[in-house]
Amino acid sequence: xxxxxxxxxxxxxxxxxxxxxxxxxxxxxxxxxxxxxxxxxxxxxxxxxxxxxxxxxxxxxxxxxxxxxxxxxxxxxxxxxxxxxxxxxxxxxxxxxxxxxxxxxxxxxxxxxxxxxxxxxxxxxxxxxxxxxxxxxxxxxxxxxxxxxxxxxxxxxxxxxxxxxxxxxxxxxxxxxxxxxxxxxxxxxxxxxxxxxxxxxxxxxxxxxxxxxxxxxxxxxxxxxxxxxxxxxxxxxxxxxxxxxxx
Amino acid sequence: xxxxxxxxxxxxxxxxxxxxxxxxxxxxxxxxxxxxxxxxxxxxxxxxxxxxxxxxxxxxxxxxxxxxxxxxxxxxxxxxxxxxxxxxxxxxxxxxxxxxxxxxxxxxxxxxxxxxxxxxxxxxxxxxxxxxxxxxxxxxxxxxxxxxxxxxxxxxxxxxxxxxxxxxxxxxxxxxxxxxxxxxxxxxxxxxxxxxxxxxxxxxxxxxxxxxxxxxxxxxxxxxxxxxxxxxxxxxxxxxxxxxxxxxxxxxxxxxxxxxxxxxxxxxxxxxxxxxxxxxxxxxxxxxxxxxxxxxxxxxxxxxxxxxxxxxxxxxxxxxxxxxxxxxxxxxxxxxxxxxxxxxxxxxxxxxxxxxxxxxxxxxxxxxxxxxxxxxxxxxxxxxxxxxxxxxxxxxxxxxxxxxxxxxxxxxxxxxxxxxxxxxxxxxxxxxxxxxxxxxxxxxxx
Numbered sequence: 001x002x003x004x005x006x007x008x009x010x011x012x013x014x015x016x017x018x019x020x021x022x023x024x025x026x027x028x029x030x031x032x033x034x035x036x037x038x039x040x041x042x043x044x045x046x047x048x049x050x051x052x053x054x055x056x057x058x059x060x061x062x063x064x065x066x067x068x069x070x071x072x073x074x075x076x077x078x079x080x081x082x083x084x085x086x087x088x089x090x091x092x093x094x095x096x097x098x099x100x101x102x103x104x105x106x107x108x109x110x111x112x113x114x115x116x117x118x119x120x121x122x123x124x125x126x127x128x129x130x131x132x133x134x135x136x137x138x139x140x141x142x143x144x145x146x147x148x149x150x151x152x153x154x155x156x157x158x159x160x161x162x163x164x165x166x167x168x169x170x171x172x173x174x175x176x177x178x179x180x181x182x183x184x185x186x187x188x189x190x191x192x193x194x195x196x197x198x199x200x201x202x203x204x205x206x207x208x209x210x211x212x213x214x215x216x217x218x219x220x221x222x223x224x225x226x227x228x229x230x231x232x233x234x235x236x237x238x239x240x241x242x243x244x245x246x247x
Numbered sequence: 248x249x250x251x252x253x254x255x256x257x258x259x260x261x262x263x264x265x266x267x268x269x270x271x272x273x274x275x276x277x278x279x280x281x282x283x284x285x286x287x288x289x290x291x292x293x294x295x296x297x298x299x300x301x302x303x304x305x306x307x308x309x310x311x312x313x314x315x316x317x318x319x320x321x322x323x324x325x326x327x328x329x330x331x332x333x334x335x336x337x338x339x340x341x342x343x344x345x346x347x348x349x350x351x352x353x354x355x356x357x358x359x360x361x362x363x364x365x366x367x368x369x370x371x372x373x374x375x376x377x378x379x380x381x382x383x384x385x386x387x388x389x390x391x392x393x394x395x396x397x398x399x400x401x402x403x404x405x406x407x408x409x410x411x412x413x414x415x416x417x418x419x420x421x422x423x424x425x426x427x428x429x430x431x432x433x434x435x436x437x438x439x440x441x442x443x444x445x446x447x448x449x450x451x452x453x454x455x456x457x458x459x460x461x462x463x464x465x466x467x468x469x470x471x472x473x474x475x476x477x478x479x480x481x482x483x484x485x486x487x488x489x490x491x492x493x494x495x496x497x498x499x500x501x502x503x504x505x506x507x508x509x510x511x512x513x514x515x516x517x518x519x520x521x522x523x524x525x526x527x528x529x530x531x532x533x534x535x536x537x538x539x540x541x542x543x544x545x546x547x548x549x550x551x552x553x554x555x556x557x558x559x560x561x562x563x564x565x566x567x568x569x570x571x572x573x574x575x576x577x578x579x580x581x582x583x584x585x586x587x588x589x590x591x592x593x594x595x596x597x598x599x600x601x602x603x604x605x606x607x608x609x610x611x612x613x614x615x616x617x618x619x620x621x622x623x624x625x626x627x628x629x630x631x632x633x634x635x636x637x638x639x640x641x642x643x644x645x646x647x648x649x650x651x652x653x654x655x656x657x658x659x660x661x662x663x664x665x666x667x668x669x670x671x672x673x674x675x676x677x678x679x680x681x682x683x684x685x686x687x688x689x690x691x692x693x
Binding site for chain 1: 392393454455460462602603604605606607608609629630632633634636637638639642645647
């Protein structure tokens with residue numbers, strides 16, 4: 001039986017808008033295919049893990065206070081995460097997790113929280129806490145090789161700039177900045193996005209892309225996944241697409 | 248100017264009444280605009296004001312406290328219909344004031360929305376503030392929960408009146424440190440009940456000490472993050488309770504507070520906390536014991552809060568769940584019940600619900616026991632179906648029926664015990680659909 005090892009970082013602190021549900025969806029889709037999925041947790045008190053031993057590292061989003069709490073700890077993990085990422089470990093990052101992998105996060109009071117600087121983008125929060133990008137969002141991504149419309153929910157103050165390779169094109173909602181065209185950041189082994197909902201709940205292609213990536217990388221072969229019955233997920237998404245995109 | 252504004256407000260109230268329309272919010276909204284957002288300060292209130300706030304339980308606790316004073320023969324003004332924003336409170340006072348804006352009563356008992364506490368009570372002198380709990384609820388309206396707590400904390404910094412706090416909720420209990428000069432801070436507390444756990448059972452917030460960042464230590468969890476906690480580093484949470492619920496037995500149901508045994512009608516740990524807050528308020532205002540007894544033992548709720556229906560001969564319980572805590576509570580009640588049962592979950596995402604439905608992922612569905620079928624409905628019927636499916640529940644037993652009448656028909660098709668969970672804007676349409684079913688097919692309402 002093949003196995004996927006996931007490190008879920010700060011699950012106890014960064015879990016807004018059902019972000020931990022992503023792990024539930026991921027595990028569920030593995031289980032239905034007989035793939036073993038091990039999710040280890042790392043948080044502030046944990047011993048330093050061997051990041052490179054994992055197929056995927058997952059970080060969710062949190063409120064400002066929680067993000068400040070973990071940022072110093074996350075910096076200590078910089079070297080380990082950078083090494084794993086360069087060796088091909090998949091990074092799946094939501095909201096706060098996305099922001100903290102960039103150069104810095106400047107909060108509403110003008111203080112900089114340093115990021116890991118793995119990527120070139122940076123995030124600036126608006127001066128007013130009221131100015132947030134909140135609502136349903138639809139993007140179109142090509143990460144899987146065929147265009148997929150991804151539906152989620154965004155709620156962020158931070159405006160992320162300097163993204164060269166976005167996760168998708170915004171069809172409805174805000175994206176990286178207020179009313180912007182691009183959403184998130186991606187590489188072949190990185191998905192960083194503001195989409196909550198949780199993100200994977202009605203976008204099974206994205207989960208399967210990551211599962212496929214992890215299995216292909218560890219086996220060295222191009223793995224084709226067994227199809228699952230996704231009728232509920234697809235109906236769920238099409239209800240939202242109808243509602244949000246109809247002219 | 249002030250008189251004119253009040254006159255305009257009163258005319259609107261009158262007109263709405265003549266048109267047989269509910270004057271819940273609109274007069275207040277108009278007054279709010281013409282007074283440049285200082286509407287509440289129009290009114291002159293000399294009697295003590297008691298405000299109840301928190302995520303869950305506001306309506307119950309407000310109604311019970313209102314009854315305490317009513318049965319004591321006092322003239323009270325209260326927002327029974329739950330219009331709890333500044334504009335709603337403003338409309339209420341408009342209906343009860345004279346042309347000079349004077350409000351005549353012995354007590355004002357006001358359910359107040361969490362985010363409106365500072366704005367309302369910076370303009371009206373508050374005698375007692377009761378804070379029940381803070382949970383994730385309608386996050387996209389209030390911004391993040393921390394911002395909300397900070398807002399109320401800011402108000403508490405200068406507040407010197409009675410502050411009655413849920414001492415078992417760290418999010419709430421922290422308000423007790425906002426003003427070190429306030430000598431009137433009181434905590435209500437409950438000892439563990441039969442289903443209290445040693446580890447946290449449902450997704451929760453507030454795991455860390457808000458003062459020093461240390462992980463909080465819990466002696467027990469009652470539900471979600473509510474339980475006996477303390478901070479091992481800065482001792483946050485070590486307080487002497489003002490009133491404690493003990494010997495809680497939900498099978499009867501009974502509990503004891505201040506040496507007195509109460510027999511409430513509702514058998515949830517929620518209700519024990521709410522009623523302990525009510526008993527705390529009664530203690531503050533020296534309400535006669537027989538009156539406290541009669542209020543606590545007779546209090547029951549309708550409007551989809553553990554409301555019973557018979558769909559033909561199928562016993563059905565409807566419960567409102569605005570957030571994961573409410574939903575988890577219903578699932579627990581459902582699980583603790585023997586025999587097979589079926590669930591209908593109605594999920595809407597209208598503005599008043601909060602547009603975001605991801606809170607359903609904080610509901611612990613993996614505990615399902617003997618649940619033979621699930622029907623889902625509402626504007627987000629598919630979201631809740633996917634959520635239940637991913638918890639490991641066989642999708643062959645999930646039936647999505649976005650139309651409510653079809654959903655109720657689907658639910659009633661098979662024999663056995665039924666549970667219905669509906670979120671905020673779904674609850675009234677769901678009641679209506681249940682009643683329509685009953686009028687077509689027989690059965691009865693409570």
